[in-house]
Structure formats: C-alpha cells, structure tokens
Amino acid sequence: MSPFTEHASLKAHNSFGIEAQARYLAVMRDAAELPAILGDARVRELPLLVIGGGSNLLLTRDFPGLVLLVQNRGIELQGEEDGACRVRVAAGENWHGLVMHALEQGWYGLENLSLIPGTVGAAPIQNIGAYGIELQSCFDSLEAWDIDSGRMVTLDREACAFGYRDSLFKRAGRDRYIIVSVTFRLSREPRVHLGYTELKAELAARGVAQPTPRDISDAVIALRTRKLPDPAVLGNAGSFFKNPVVDEEKLEALQVFYPKLVSYPQGNGLHKLAAGWMIDQAGWKGRALGAAAVYEKQALVLVNRGGATGADIAALARAIQADIRTRYAVELEPEPVWV
Numbered sequence: 001m002s003p004f005t006e007h008a009s010l011k012a013h014n015s016f017g018i019e020a021q022a023r024y025l026a027v028m029r030d031a032a033e034l035p036a037i038l039g040d041a042r043v044r045e046l047p048l049l050v051i052g053g054g055s056n057l058l059l060t061r062d063f064p065g066l067v068l069l070v071q072n073r074g075i076e077l078q079g080e081e082d083g084a085c086r087v088r089v090a091a092g093e094n095w096h097g098l099v100m101h102a103l104e105q106g107w108y109g110l111e112n113l114s115l116i117p118g119t120v121g122a123a124p125i126q127n128i129g130a131y132g133i134e135l136q137s138c139f140d141s142l143e144a145w146d147i148d149s150g151r152m153v154t155l156d157r158e159a160c161a162f163g164y165r166d167s168l169f170k171r172a173g174r175d176r177y178i179i180v181s182v183t184f185r186l187s188r189e190p191r192v193h194l195g196y197t198e199l200k201a202e203l204a205a206r207g208v209a210q211p212t213p214r215d216i217s218d219a220v221i222a223l224r225t226r227k228l229p230d231p232a233v234l235g236n237a238g239s240f241f242k243n244p245v246v247d248e249e250k251l252e253a254l255q256v257f258y259p260k261l262v263s264y265p266q267g268n269g270l271h272k273l274a275a276g277w278m279i280d281q282a283g284w285k286g287r288a289l290g291a292a293a294v295y296e297k298q299a300l301v302l303v304n305r306g307g308a309t310g311a312d313i314a315a316l317a318r319a320i321q322a323d324i325r326t327r328y329a330v331e332l333e334p335e336p337v338w339v
C-alpha cells in the first residue's frame with residue numbers, strides 16, 4: 001500500500017486552521033520507515049516539510065512537495081545518577097502529555113512549560129520557553145535523520161546552538177534534520193523555578209506559599225487558559241512575534257518618548273522589549289484585516305476568525321511590523337515558521 005496521500009488537506013494539521021494542500025502527505029510512525037518514505041521515487045526530488053502538531057506554522061500557500069507528519073511514540077527512562085534521570089522521548093509524543101507523565105513519575109524540570117501545544121520533536125526547533133524556563137535547561141541531546149548525509153545523527157546541546165526562540169534548526173540546519181527523539185535530563189529532586197512575576201502572583205492568589213512542581217504546573221495551566229485562545233476554538237499559533245532585544249542605548253532613547261515602555265533586563269547589557277505592549281499601545285488589539293485579527297485579550301496573538309488564508313495572516317503581520325518600525329524603529333521578528 002502507498003504511504004502517500006495525494007493532494008491532502010493540511011487544515012487539520014496547522015493550529016491556525018488554514019486551508020492549504022500538500023502534493024503528498026505521509027505519516028512517520030517509526031523512524032525506521034524514513035529511508036523508504038524519503039527514498040520513494042515520487043517524492044525523492046521534491047521539497048520536504050515536517051509537521052508535528054502544526055502549532056508554530058504559518059502556511060502561506062499549497063505545499064508542492066512531501067509533508068511528513070511525525071507521529072512516532074514512546075517514553076523511555078534510560079538511567080539515573082546523582083539525583084537526575086535521562087529520559088528518551090519519541091518526537092511524535094505530545095509535549096503537554098510528556099509534562100504530565102514526567103510529573104507523575106517524579107521527573108522534575110518541565111513544569112513551567114505545561115500546556116504548550118505541539119510535539120516533543122518540535123520543542124528544540126525554537127527552544128520552547130514559558131514562565132522563565134526554556135527547553136535547553138532540561139535538554140540532553142536529540143537524535144535526527146540528517147537529510148544531507150542520509151543517516152541518523154546525535155546532536156548535543158552545544159550542537160543545537162539554542163537561543164531565545166532559536167536554534168540551529170531555524171538557521172544553518174533549517175530543512176536539514178528530521179528529529180526522531182529527544183533525550184531530557186530531569187531532576188529527581190523537586191526544584192521549583194519562580195522567577196516569573198505573574199507566576200508568583202498566581203501562586204499567591206491560590207494561597208500557595210511553598211509550591212510543589214505540581215502547584216507550578218497547575219498555576220501555569222490556569223494562567224495560560226485565561227490568557228491564550230484555544231486553537232480548537234479560534235485558530236492561532238500562540239505569540240506571533242518574538243520580543244525584540246535591544247541594547248541599553250536604544251532602550252534609553254525609546255524611554256524618552258515612551259516612559260512606560262515595558263522591558264526586561266537580560267543581565268548582559270541587553271533588554272527584551274515587550275512586543276505585546278508595543279502592539280497594544282499602537283492600537284492593534286482587536287483590529288482585523290478581513291478574517292485575520294489581533295486577539296482582543298492579548299496583542300501578541302494573531303487569530304483566524306474563520307476562513308482566513310495564510311496570505312491574510314501574513315498581510316496583517318506585515319502591517320503590524322511596518323507600524324512598529326515607524327513608531328519605535330524596532331524590527332518585529334515572527335515566531336512561527338512561514339512556509
């Protein structure tokens with residue numbers, strides 16, 4: 001039986017709910033299937049797009065090649081030493097499912113990243129982060145199919161070159177690797193990360209003075225549920241823009257005109273500017289261009305109110321970028337991957 005579906009709809013495979021077609025679609029349930037799928041004469045010469053949960057993708061057109069859905073499963077404890085454990089997780093596992101499983105097993109470190117949509121295999125692509133923690137803090141290594149060499153490779157943290165919503169896979173390694181598993185180094189001792197003001201406030205409001213990892217996860221889930229639209233109800237890809245990073249001089253220059261500008265010191269002379277605040281101040285919250293709109297409760301989130309195309313979302317994003325450039329002389333970089 002052919003592993004490919006031809007002219008397949010991708011609507012169910014992107015959280016914006018955008019209608020676009022793949023010339024060919026295949027599902028990978030086991031990494032061992034990769035050589036046969038990729039080597040098939042029908043797709044060998046065509047471009048490849050890997051999709052996990054499709055929650056960080058903007059599909060601006062039909063895809064003229066092979067879309068590979070990564071759906072392999074499995075979570076395996078590999079060993080324990082010095083109060084830490086190594087856990088190998090198949091790329092197709094659901095991210096939040098892993099966070100919940102880890103809590104049940106007493107493997108700590110992922111709690112702040114509760115409820116982020118998508119798969120484990122996509123988490124290294126933008127070094128997912130939330131509530132003061134990034135994937136890289138628990139990352140050990142990953143296994144990936146290297147399309148250039150046609151073999152499996154193991155990449156450690158250094159090789160992945162993680163940055164703020166950034167990694168090798170968004171730069172020099174873009175379109176080169178299919179991640180098939182990620183190995184985490186997690187703590188057996190409950191340690192909590194409370195660096196984020198909003199998280200501390202939520203725990204205080206819940207009357208939790210000595211939070212456990214479970215309390216952190218519960219608080220993060222409550223905060224996210226209040227703040228972010230559910231893609232099943234209103235198509236979106238979470239934060240649409242990264243927070244721009246500027247130096248001290250630029251920050252001070254902006255503060256002359258915008259004394260209330262929200263910024264976060266990075267400790268190295270650099271400051272992250274709250275992109276959501278700037279977009280909100282520029283009057284974009286709730287505004288729409290056709291069916292593409294800025295979410296009413298959070299200006300950093302673009303939504304599909306129904307029937308928006310990728311081009312509609314892209315046009316709205318570009319209009320916001322141009323306005324922010326004019327007002328603040330700052331460049332907003334989109335977070336989702338545009339295809």
Ligand SMILES: Cc1cc2nc3c(=O)[nH]c(=O)nc-3n(C[C@H](O)[C@H](O)[C@H](O)COP(=O)(O)OP(=O)(O)OC[C@H]3O[C@@H](n4cnc5c(N)ncnc54)[C@H](O)[C@@H]3O)c2cc1C
Pocket residue numbers: 015049050051052053054055056057070091116117118119120121122123125126127128129130177178179180228229230231236237238239337
């Ligand atoms: C409501 C909402 C809230 C969100 N909140 C956050 C947040 O707090 N923090 C955050 O960092 N992100 C957040 N996101 C973005 C998104 O959830 C993450 O980026 C997530 O890791 C994407 O996973 P995915 O499987 O859906 O990736 P996809 O959208 O399927 O893919 C994203 C990119 O990764 C590539 N890719 C996917 N899987 C693989 C693989 N196995 N091998 C190689 N390449 C692969 C794709 O080709 C694409 O370039 C949010 C999204 C939504 C909708």
